[in-house]
């Protein structure tokens with residue numbers, strides 16, 4: 001009888017598992033971080049290696065906190081859901097800090113500032129006004145989708161599971177424009193050598209790391225680790241390496 005009761009208690013514990021607090025993470029020695037791995041140059045899989053600005057930044061933050069890292073990759077649209085299910089301790093995947101997302105998760109101080117930009121073929125629509133009557137590609141679940149929907153008179157918005165698929169739709173001529181991150185867009189322009197051009201920014205955003213709502217002990221440590229990286233040169237070095245400029249919020 002005792003055995004059954006114990007098993008049930010263990011089961012209840014499992015199903016109502018709480019996000020790991022800072023003390024629990026610290027004690028385990030390993031932090032579990034999730035990202036997408038398909039959003040260059042921020043997080044991407046190069047062969048089997050997970051890399052990018054955010055991956056390297058998170059590795060540096062974990063090192064500063066004295067922790068090993070266990071990485072998890074998930075489709076972008078699943079990342080915050082998995083956080084709510086305690087599958088990992090935090091998410092770093094270029095999430096813009098929006099009122100909508102703040103209802104579900106807590107965000108660290110921003111780890112970079114950016115904007116959503118229009119990218120098109122030469123002669124194509126370069127700004128919100130020119131997008132009237134046009135078809136636009138965006139990654140699903142993103143602030144690009146949210147903001148593109150606000151542009152009046154669009155003909156159609158096509159959503160793709162991955163941002164790189166949305167870019168491919170532009171290259172293949174299946175849409176008139178792609179809206180994505182301004183730094184990602186600059187990389188695409190460079191890689192495509194004159195075949196695409198970057199137009200205006202449709203909006204600006206602050207990008208943060210997400211922890212489960214209410215996990216204030218972890219949030220505090222991540223903010224402290226980020227502040228340290230911002231002040232000791234670690235951040236500046238990484239940012240210059242990836243972007244040739246410092247992308248911190250000013």
Ligand code: ARG
Pocket residue numbers: 036037038039043076093094095096097139141142143144163181205
């Ligand atoms: N910054 C945009 C947003 O907040 C796009 C993020 C996309 N991130 C990714 N890993 N694909 O929605």
